[in-house]
Amino acid sequence: MTTTDILALENQLCFAAVTAARTIVQAYRPVLEPLGLTHPQYLVMLALWERDPRSLGELAAALALEPATVSPLVKRLEAQGLLVRTRRPGDERTLDIAVTDTGRALRAQALEVPAQVLARTGLTVDEAVALRDALARFAGAKPTA
Template identity: 75%
Template structure:
């Protein structure tokens, strides 16, 4: 059993490990995504839209576990790059749909090599990455876990 003062060591803190890992993940993805002209948050938006589009801004924000106010400028930048378009729904003009453009759809082909490059940069194999991801999904709670099943 650890002594009680060891419980407060920085290296023993889950929060520190998770925050450090999050920063490292972004730094690993940055040089892989730069040639595609994407930031990490933009890549996440594109991944969600490659799975299903169009989506409302609210649906996309929920899927990505982001606030719509945080997501909106990311979508605007992608629109400025010609990768997505934003349109009001005809049936409900309060709803803003995000749709892939032809350029956005074509970018998917260029992004197919991203997972392989990330594996190479981490030095982990597919099963190690899957185990880590699954543990993080469980840790993140049922809200994220239910969306990934």
């Protein structure tokens, strides 16, 4: 990169990240549609399939989102019968979010999602893992002043 093109759009990390995010969400859309899930809803289900119950705050932290962003997703998934919210025993202020039997059954169908998305992206498993790891390392980096 020369100093004359340092501000070129194609040289910007932010532009590459935004377009990559949009592209991957577009790859997931047709794969998730038969499951009745949007990409954000899929992420909620993934987190809860890993561990449930979780409070809204715990779930939001796992997803690196604000609770106010996760709450409507949880409500829609509950309306679909995939989740249930219950008061935590011993702490009535906390709502625990858990996967229902229907939500657990959906997990079996979701096992096909990663391979289908990988096929849609044209990446090999090794390329996808390297990209994921680089993005995770980047996402965990603290900007310097």
